[in-house]
Amino acid sequence: MKRVFYICIAALLLVSFALPVSAEAFSQGDASGDGKVTAMDYMLVKRYVLRKTELTDVQLAAADVNGDGKVNPYDYMILKRVVLGKGEFPCLHDYDETVVGNLHIFTCKKCGHQYEEFDGQLIG
Ligand SMILES: [Ca+2]
Ligand SMILES: [Zn+2]
DSSP states (O other): OHHHHHHHHHHHHHHHHHSOSOSOOOOTTOTTOSSSOOHHHHHHHHHHHTTSSOOOHHHHHHHOTTOSSOOSHHHHHHHHHHHTTSOOOOOOSOEEEEEETTEEEEEETTTOOEEEEETTEEOO
């Protein structure tokens, strides 16, 4: 009986740690949290990837612009393109995959956004 009690306490502790500290989330790419996506966000994410600065969980969620659960060079490369007006953030919805030989066409189930991969390489 005592063992069950300890397991309950352990489960409760796990749940409370899993809850987000801050309920307020920054928007995609806005690692600095000022409501805009600027070169400052790009620098911040790059510095984090180079281990020159730390980011909070809320900042990390915003910094993960491609939504793969990691913050790495892909994210600041996408951010750089967006800041320079040369690209957009990838949408974070579910994709349908159509395979035609080596060509994979991904279509967003919600907004219809499409991108294509050939032999695992992004081509557009
Ligand atoms: Ca990422
Ligand atoms: Zn979408």
